[in-house]
Amino acid sequence: MEKLGSVNDIEFPNKDKYGHFIFYFIFTLLWYGYINLKSSVSAKRARLISVFLAFTYGTVVEISQGLFTQGREADIMDVVFNTLGSITAIICVLLLQKSKK
Template sequence: MEKLGSVNNFKIPYKDKYGHFAFYFVFTLLWATYLKTKFRINPKKARVNALLAAVIYGTFIEVLQGLFTNGKRQSDFLDVVFNTLGGLVAVLVLWLLHRDKKIK
């Protein structure tokens, strides 16, 4: 019998996809910031490189899951979509922040 306040009582559709989105959003933000500050790459190039790294890494992990795992873990195309969306939104946020700095 489940407890009333149990986390398992909450049925959120596609909840793992939100995790993929959030992880790749943060991953892309941090990677682009690192490239820009550590290697003094211009912001546009840093954003593009960070997005490419996120998309390639996320796709690679999903392909590996499809090839080498059985059971609970399996490859899912929607994971790649949400990984990419997280990265794209991060790039958009960084672009908006950089654009605002140029205006002021």
């Protein structure tokens, strides 16, 4: 009988980058939702703040990994995929808002 492999056995290049993208997509949506509901700023400003916070957080995490940990390295491509996830989230927000009008 053939043993089924685990998810970790799946081989495709840069699979951790997809995780970064998805995490920051959701992270940005949550920030946007919170800022948009809990503050008096405009929706446009809430979108900008959300992307800025996600970008800043992701960049600080990557720099910290490079400076303060052993066995981990800072990776500029992680920052790129974090940012792509955030921007994609805001584009989805914009498209949803536009479709409601």
